[in-house]
Amino acid sequence: MIGAPAFAQTAPQPATSSAPSAKKPAHARHGAAKAAAPAASSGGTHVSVRPTAAPRAAAEALDVTASRHVSHGAEASISRAMLESQVAGTNILKSVGQLPGVSFSSSDPLGIDTWGTSVYVRGFFQDSIGMTLDGIPLNDQTYTSVNGVNIADAWISDDIQGVETSQGAGGVDLPGNSSLGGTMRFHTSDPKNKAGAKVSQVFGSYGTLRTYARVDSGALNQTGTKFYTAYSRSDERKYDADTPGFMQTVNGKLVQPIGHDSRITAIFNWNDAEVWGYADKSLSILKNAGWRTESWAPNYRGAYNASEYAWMNGDGNSGTCTPACTGPGAYDVGSGTPLVFPAGTTPTIPASWQNTNEGVGTAYYDAGQSTRDYLGGIDADLALTNALRWNTVFYAGAFDGHATYGDPWTQSPGTGAPLSEEVWQNAYRRFGFTSAFTWHVGRHTINVGGWYENNSQRAGLYWYNEPVYGQGTPLQTVGPYTTYGAAFQQGYGFTWNTNSFQFHVMDAWRPVEGLTVTYGFRSMLQTTSGGADYGNVDAGYGTGVGVKSGLPSGSMTSAAAFLPAVNLDYHFGRGHEVYFDFAENMRPFMVAPSGGSVSPWAVSSQHAFRELQRHLPNERDFTYVVGYRYTSRKLQASIDGYHSDVYNRLISASVGSLNNPITSVVNSKHAVMWGMDAALTLQPFEGLARGLAWTNSISYNHFTYADHVNICPLSGDCDIKGTKMLAYPQVMYKTSLSYEYKGASAHFDVNYYGKRYFSYMNDTHISPYWMANLGAKYRFGNLSVLKNVTLAFEVYNLFNQKYIAMMGENGFPIGGQSGDGGDYQSLERGAVREYFGTISAEY
Template sequence: MRTFSILLGTTTVLSMIAPPLSAATPHKTNAHTPDKTQVAATPKKSRLSSLQSKKGETLSVVVRRISHGTQTTVSQSLIAQGIPGANPMKALGLAPGIMFNSNDSMGIDNYAAQIYMHGFQQQEIGMTLDDMPLGEMTYRNYNGLNPLQAISSENIARIDVSQSAGAESIAATNNLGGSFEYVSIDPKDKMGGTVAQSFGSNSAFHTFIRLDSGKLNKTGTKFFASYSRSDQGFWGNGGGNLFLQQVNAKLVQPIGNDSKITAYFDWSDLHEYSRQDYSFDMLDKLGYTSSNYYNGKASGYYAAYKAAEGIYPAGYNRLKDPADASVYDAGTNVVDYFGGIKADLKLTDRLRWITTAYGHGEDSQTTWSSPFFPSPNGAPMSEVVKEPAIERFGILSALHYNVARNQIGAGVWYENDSYQSAMNAYEQPAIVNGVLTGSLRSGVSKWSDPFARIFNQDYNTNSFTAFVQDTYSPVKNLYLHFGFKSILDTSRVGNGYINPAYYGNVGAIASGDSLTVAKPFLPHISANWKFLKNHELFFDISESVHTYAESGYKLSSSPFAVLQSSFNASRNNIHPETAWTYAVGYRYNSPMISGTVYAYRTNFENRLQQITSGSLINPQSVVANVGGVTMNGVDAGLTIRPIKGLEIYNTISYNHATYDNNITSGQVTYGTQGVQVVNFPRFMYKSRMSYQWRNASVYIDASYIGERNFSYTGDVKVPGYWITNLGAQYKITDFGKGSRFSNFVQDIVFSLNVNNLTNTKYISTMGEAGNPMSIASGAMTYQGFELGAPRMYYGGVKMDF
């Protein structure tokens, strides 16, 4: 791939330099604290520990950089306490105001893994790794990659979370609801490494190997390289597995005393079968463990074949839509190459210049066996494969200057993104006289030679942002911040094709058109005041924008993912989504007690949604602005440390996020005004108790996720649920003492984790396939949620040397 070649070449050059679901039936009814002695890139830290010990912080509130205000930081020590190799966003889910859900206990199914923050879904949260943009976290990402595929969890130093108020310096054009900034670890100064192996329920295993070179010469050149591999079978009925392997490498070349050049590279290979989306009708009639027909054997294909012919297994004939309930298989096959080079240079005692160049290439195939599109060989179904591909490159550059009582920063970001969204159909083998006429193919294999093109659009996007900021300290312990961001983003779509044999004679798809988002002034204002001892007050105000999404036909609320006629009708009236956020807070920290209160209001405007309008006989599907959302919320947290080694952590979150307008679709007006937003609860409670004694530690955490709206009108709700997890670790620090191993092995850590300790049955991910409007529009049969994993056990051992 062109992008991979660029990355490989640049890296080579640099190296030369140096409640239970049985009852879950639906209900009808920042502030800135700069360092005066350093430039803005590395200011002084001010922390409120929520989960910490003398041996390392886990979750804390941090003021880390003047451009980002008050942040919640999740460190490697907290991530390492969870299931080995699990999605680090599971640790993020411990923070107040954040909800993480998945259908597997490790959270590595990138279709079902879902995170919300203060009512905003993952597509509306900016994400970066070492300042490099990761784009929108969405299935079939069009301008980036899932953080899980960008870095192994063991290589994360920390994740900085900016909640509610935005950050003008972040390389993102979608951060309506804040940002997640991943920071990779640096190679160790001393040669060594890590080897870890874990096993778990449903044939799960995770392997991680990392080698640190240590300092190779007098200039301090050092690097690490790692390999990780995870595999986990499906719980419940059916077959399939979740597989991810990954290579990470990082090189650091110091320059003088306070400058350096770093290079980072990532290769990931993800092959995953997907569980089917559930409906309430399926949950009621098929139970909790239904799955697709795939089981790794011919019998699964025979069952799917008969179902495609209208002969269903027992129980399916009671469903209102048995053909959609289960298919043969569905899968994801994604390969990513991602990386970049950063120069962090101290030009003078007051001036620092940071520049990052990066590239990313992705090939992807997401599949499902369609019983509605037969193969030419006579089989009643075919494999429909969406084949998105990404090639993007970009550069970020910023200057930070300290003068008098000011910390001044200014920077730019440019990215070019090429995205192809092709969808094709491939033959499945026919069955003649009970015998397969061809070999079975895996849903996660590489498909080639389609018998039909179904859909295509090619996108090209140029994004440019710039920011200016200043933090001023008029008196001791008072910091005032002002900055703004400018965005210019243009997307052009071409090579449009739509197959009438699949979609019907609907007309042409949008092609040969473009849309531009231009926002020259997006302000960010904040203040932080430290008063008395251990007390702080802060406020934060910002405006942010979400540029237009891109995807295939009807796959999202992208204004391009419509017919040409619909695009022409909406292009002069459509506007990008924007949000104003106002936040105020207080925090207190002492050796025994830490507490925080954080209140916010967000006015989310120009929300985009796919709706139906026009005649009932000839309806027209369009993407249009349907109004706004008003969010008012508060998070409160308290941590007490009554005795040495014991911490008890509690948070409560309340989010009143309601639609401002009703929605009219297909000449029907739905009463959404004043209704809580879909998929996100109004109330959440989280608690965690941890105890550390010498080299042993144990924790138990419990979270309550409140009732959520499944339909936009709120007449179908998903009940709240409790989920509890347990973990324990024991470290041997003197392994091989007095023997030849004492100079080789440093630590050995044994771990045990139990996910969903109480074996709760619950609905986890929601809206991954969209949400229905109401019961009248078919909400009870709409397949739009995933079920949570049952109780699972994991054990592992890690050795540092």
């Protein structure tokens, strides 16, 4: 049933016979499976005098505000002070997650495992939020995406000066292909005018260590040339297994002033992450095997035993061995390769696993990723006249990623081991530029500009030999993978080339005092060509390329000539503000390989892809925001409502377990979203209590699918009309009590996350939970040659709440008549209570 709705299966339906299915455990760690100082602007439709320049004023000062963020129109600016309230090295999106309407979750406290992190902004996932770093588009923030770079990998969080977020429709001047539901503009800090250095060290639970060092050159000459370079290293061990997470980053920035009001800046970042991820859970696993069910590593014997059990009992997708799995000369009937069940091993799995839906697949030997990211850019911000500025950014980025898990069903022909290591290898090379003119004339600020990017992307799936137990060291999830020979099997290979163009015009008009009207439009054109260049039918991936049943290959173009945006922002009386925001946005087609991905190229056949080429429209969203805000020293209050009509959003529906996956790409046709956010900050006291502030916010979101779409047509009626959005809570409440006095400060934060639906038919869900964090800091000031000596202490998950963080990393179950029971191995547990201490100093 292709067309409207566009429905395409990415794996064949299981045969009615009892024969084993193809060996294709579609674990989605290859990525894209995851279906989150006030600017001189005029609300949600952002207009900036310097669209890509970092804030310059008081670059070396510490901006401390009681409310911890400053709002203007449909925007909020997060200061360096708020960023520093988190543990040093924490994913910067966690700070954004404190804003009303934003939901951030992570499986580890620091958020460095991008497989287990997600962010939603008023119902829009992190693959649909426009993000830039100093004007460079970051695009899709999902795990190992070949369309962008996660902000956690793009820059050291200590060197981010601030964040401007729009929870409205976003700005037409923001470059990128993921801007549907809001924007985030990250600004790097400038080098200091005086030479110096800064060092900080974090100590935490479960062996957590995080080191940061930065050196500033100071002004090197009379023109003001200056730079800094910084290094960070994070090590954190999993709380329920003896496997680590590691990330190191080097970044640097050079600033060359030109005259009194122009400058050229250059930035560069290198990131290396090696992470053993947490095991994916299902409702069945949580109920029968327990919340602490984890990957086997480093217990290779346990994983070997489980794989032997799979072969002997026909569990999952393993083959058939003869004459006997444990006898001499045993081999796989299908491939003829030997199987070695050595002495000291026993074909068995934990008894509790036998009660789960996943069996041997309840947990694998290991799972994780090894990634390398590179990002660089040159920004020329030039004052051509007193009224005309020209800003141009040239940038380039590269990514190489290996995402893995130990496959208990595919034997290693080079060694005879019954299991192997499955590795997804994703990469991209992208370059581009943005250029814009800003002209101040009378009561108008006119901005005209464009963006171009070329992205060469590839994705492949490979299997590598593991050793026989007792005859070698098992492979590590972060590599190297060729210890026992080159890859013995390839599942698929994809290559694409994507060209993106964007043009925008906007005007900020101030007709009367206090009123700013911003209006404009953007045009977008994106073409992607390419697709599969290899498909291995024996591994369950197509029969070739260019034939009806082969993997998808071909081009798709997304085009929109006129995407309008209008914003009104009116300040009146003393501290009063009302604003209105509207925009139409389009999301181009994204690329991803076969599996649990939301992409036209993720379908299982060329025939299905051609049908999508003919009939699948782009997602288009129409978003409206209206709000009111009052600001005074003792009270800040705001309330706003929003509405979105979402057309042609693709969803990824996953049926069954990882042992026997059936994943579909579905056009949901139309969805409707209504919501509201309200916030109140009180700072009523004077004297010693002046630094006491209490902030509260509540958010409500009502997202429902509005059209009849049957997402399980081969097994029953699974009409999603009227069902609610998955993974995003309908209700959130956040409260923060903070106090500052001289060099001391403390904060106590509590967040409530309401029920989150897990299946598309809404028959399963994750229960609500409360999360509390506590922190204290003391600034000692200058001690001898050291400056700004600071000591901080933080407690994450203060009350040791048991909760689910990430949802849908492998796709979502359907439920209803689909036969999957509304369950799927696609949940990540959040971390237990952990403690962190930080000491930092400057010189």
